Amino acid sequence: MYGTKTTLTLILTALVFGGCRSEQDTVTSPSSIVHDIRINPPSSLIVGIGNTIDFAATPIDASNQVVAIPIEWSILDPAIASIDGNGTVKSLKAGTTSVKATAGNQEVSGQIEVWDPPSLDTYISGQKYQGRNGYVEYIPGDLPLILSGPHGGNLCPDEIPDRTYGTIGSCSSTGSDTNTLPLVTTIRSVFFESTGHTPHIILLRLARPKLDANRKIEEAAQGNPFSENAWSEYHGFVDVAKDTISKEFGFGLYMDMHGHGHDIPRIELGYLLSKTDLQTSGLNLPHMIDKSSFKTLSEISLASTPSSTSFTDIIRGPKSLGTLLEERGIRAVPSGPDPAPVGDQKFFSGGYSTGRHGSKHGGVVDGVQFEHHYPGLRDTAGNRLSYAQDLVEVLEVFLESHYGWPISKHFSEN
Numbered sequence: 001m002y003g004t005k006t007t008l009t010l011i012l013t014a015l016v017f018g019g020c021r022s023e024q025d026t027v028t029s030p031s032s033i034v035h036d037i038r039i040n041p042p043s044s045l046i047v048g049i050g051n052t053i054d055f056a057a058t059p060i061d062a063s064n065q066v067v068a069i070p071i072e073w074s075i076l077d078p079a080i081a082s083i084d085g086n087g088t089v090k091s092l093k094a095g096t097t098s099v100k101a102t103a104g105n106q107e108v109s110g111q112i113e114v115w116d117p118p119s120l121d122t123y124i125s126g127q128k129y130q131g132r133n134g135y136v137e138y139i140p141g142d143l144p145l146i147l148s149g150p151h152g153g154n155l156c157p158d159e160i161p162d163r164t165y166g167t168i169g170s171c172s173s174t175g176s177d178t179n180t181l182p183l184v185t186t187i188r189s190v191f192f193e194s195t196g197h198t199p200h201i202i203l204l205r206l207a208r209p210k211l212d213a214n215r216k217i218e219e220a221a222q223g224n225p226f227s228e229n230a231w232s233e234y235h236g237f238v239d240v241a242k243d244t245i246s247k248e249f250g251f252g253l254y255m256d257m258h259g260h261g262h263d264i265p266r267i268e269l270g271y272l273l274s275k276t277d278l279q280t281s282g283l284n285l286p287h288m289i290d291k292s293s294f295k296t297l298s299e300i301s302l303a304s305t306p307s308s309t310s311f312t313d314i315i316r317g318p319k320s321l322g323t324l325l326e327e328r329g330i331r332a333v334p335s336g337p338d339p340a341p342v343g344d345q346k347f348f349s350g351g352y353s354t355g356r357h358g359s360k361h362g363g364v365v366d367g368v369q370f371e372h373h374y375p376g377l378r379d380t381a382g383n384r385l386s387y388a389q390d391l392v393e394v395l396e397v398f399l400e401s402h403y404g405w406p407i408s409k410h411f412s413e414n
């Protein structure tokens with residue numbers, strides 16, 4: 001009996017040890033159980049030479065559990081970028097290559113593009129400048145005017161996933177901003193035909209699900225490096241235009257061009273004054289001027305001709321943008337005939353770009369968001385042309401009345 005019991009004990013012990021040994025093998029040599037490797041980001045962009053971006057790789061086993069094992073990093077084309085043992089990639093020259101992460105007998109690749117934007121000291125009026133992949137276009141002009149079109153693009157590249165929050169829009173339709181980009185180019189053409197000179201224009205060709213340039217970068221690009229780069233290019237081109245105009249003229253007007261789908265067919269002019277602000281009978285209040293994208297113009301006008309010009313006049317007086325449009329049969333709010341939206345009427349008071357590029361935070365360039373209705377204004381090429389002709393007249397009068405700068409006189413004297 002004793003002998004038999006001993007034998008059984010030994011067999012059991014051997015079985016237990018056998019099980020333990022196999023488990024220990026797994027712990028000391030986990031490379032054999034690496035089933036897959038996740039890489040993050042799967043593709044990315046480095047802007048400029050000598051800059052870095054970090055890749056991370058996570059080995060996982062068949063049960064989707066993380067395996068603690070070192071990663072080996074390598075790069076396919078070491079002339080384009082280098083990579084260190086921590087997955088930090090450094091750009092060396094423009095191009096596209098791939099990085100490889102190896103763990104155990106598995107490997108995974110990620111893509112890296114080095115984009116080296118040209119650094120230009122001067123921009124030539126009338127020449128088209130494009131950012132990476134043509135997502136953003138800038139055509140410099142020679143007038144103290146800047147027009148931007150942030151919505152209404154239709155490019156939907158696979159490299160940028162759709163945004164997941166905010167106003168997302170659609171890749172199949174430009175929605176309420178339809179035809180706003182052709183509207184901007186038409187206005188540019190009409191300026192050239194009637195004066196021989198042009199405003200600066202900046203257009204975003206990406207569709208709104210990929211980038212909303214009229215938002216802070218976080219909501220605009222939602223962390224995607226290709227989209228973030230386009231956002232920076234877009235606002236960078238507006239900054240270039242503003243710098244040029246500020247140096248050359250000492251004043252300027254920035255117009256952010258949109259389309260709305262609200263019930264009333266009238267242009268909504270956004271000076272960062274809300275519907276409630278505009279419902280105030282007299283706008284000549286320091287806090288009203290202070291929050292407005294027309295702050296600089298207001299301060300200059302009120303200082304130079306305090307008896308004849310008030311902030312209310314600038315926003316909806318006889319020579320305001322709204323009233324000048326109304327005189328040409330185009331409904332606009334705020335204006336003399338239509339001083340403020342009322343009741344439950346919808347109204348866009350100006351967004352991120354008007355706040356950033358207007359004069360609320362200083363500078364000599366004032367800003368306004370133009371929200372255009374669709375029917376009769378931007379629905380057909382003929383209507384866009386007709387509106388553009390009216391708007392060019394309006395802007396000529398506006399520049400002369402408020403900045404003391406008649407376009408024709410200025411250029412004929414030169």
Ligand SMILES: [Zn+2]
Nearest residue numbers: 151177258259
């Ligand atoms: Zn818009």
